[in-house]
Amino acid sequence: MTDVLAPPTRSRSHATSPWPTVLRGATALAAAMGVGRFAYTPIMPLMHARAGMPESMGASLATANYIGYLAGALLGIAVPPLLRSAAALRTGLLVLAATLALMPLTHDGSAWWALRLVAGAASALVFMTATSSMLSQLAAHAEHMTGWAFGGVGAGIALSGLTVVAVQQAGSWQAAWLSCAALTLLMTAAAWGLVPRRTDIALPAAAALAAERPRTHRWFLALLTSYTLEGTGYIIAGTFLVAAIQQGAPGRIGSGAWTVVGLAALPSCALWMRLARRFSRPALLMISLSLQAVGIALPALLTGSASALGAAVLFGATFMGVSTMALAIGTHLQIPRAVALLTAGYSLGQILGPVLAAPLLRHGYHQALLLGAALVLAAACAAAACCLRFPHHLAQRARTA
DSSP: OOOOOSOTTGGGGTTSOSHHHHHHHHHHHIIIIIITTTTHHHHHHHHHHHSOOOHHHHHHHHHHHHHHHHHHHHHHHHOGGGGGOHHHHHHHHHHHHHHHHHGGGOOOHHHHHHHHHHHHHHHHHHHHHHHHHHHHHSTTSOHHHHHHHHTHHHHHHHHHHHHHHHHHHHSOHHHHHHHHHHHHHHHHHHHTTOOOOOOOOOHHHHHHHHHHSOOOHHHHHHHHHHHHHHHHHHHHHHHHHHHHHHHHSTTHHHHTHHHHHHHHHHHHHHHHHHHTTTSOHHHHHHHHHHHHHHHHHHHHHOOSHHHHHHHHHHHHHHHHHHHHHHHHHHHHTTOTTHHHHHHHHHHHHHHHHHHHHGGGGGGOSHHHHHHHHHHHHHHHHHHHHHHTTOOOOOOOOOOOO
16 A cells, blocks of 8 residues: 655655754754653652652652643644744753753752653643654655654663663762753754744635645544554553563663663654555554554563563654654644644543553552553554545645644
């Protein structure tokens, strides 16, 4: 099956190299997601051990970040011009760096909670703005260009994971946060030139485009359901997968699992998007979700280094590929503010995930991981519904992501 999701005028833009946009977008996503959101995963054990942070506070700070991410997504839906604003993108990156730098300056749990809340909102704003910019500016280029840009999340995860591992050998939990803040500032400088493309349309023209927009809501509803379920199952794995791997495979495999996840995520988006040149994206979305479900379930079913490595690779190789394809499909369906709507559903799922998993943690992580795998498998089923008679060929009109 051939998936035609890009404008037929692709060849005309090859005179302008897409790589500056790819690199700026990748560093923006690396800062917003790879460091701003996910650096907390390897830092959390340090805070438990050296800052005296109770286990309940660790989970609460994660929830604060998810709530902030949802708030940022809803802000994008309510104020669409933000997603086309270079000032909003740059402000979000600077705020994110500031929240990381302020974390080690206090031991107050309420202050930590507020900082992670603001960090979540800034991450969502940067993610949506950068994604909207990249999807519009790279639409006329080969699909794998967008994939390499999204691979910045994996690069950020790997870099933050390596940074924390290096710092914890010779430093403190405070040094880990400050190092991640410095890393975010470097990425902010690299991403500074990413300027979202403005698509201002006169009101009569906008009304005409809205009237002519194809009816694709039933496919988008299936996609939104799938992506929300993915957010719920994925965050269970993102929260507990490394801890479960460390229990089943102690040593270097366990401590380096999060870095393996990031390294696997780095090329994954480009590879999935290359496959999208020959196969249907909804079908690939269903396959990637199925593989992710297997990766999440592995540590719950098997122990040992091979299982741990397989779980980290499968999870890393799919979770950003899922986001890349889901957002591209939503944009193709020409639903207004598709990126913001999908991000809101995803973030709502991330809030629900820990709540659903909490009662299962009394006997370890296995039951929680199996729940996460089941939810991701349900997301694959919803993606299968999106495949039915999917409208691969749509008239290319002005889109509002």
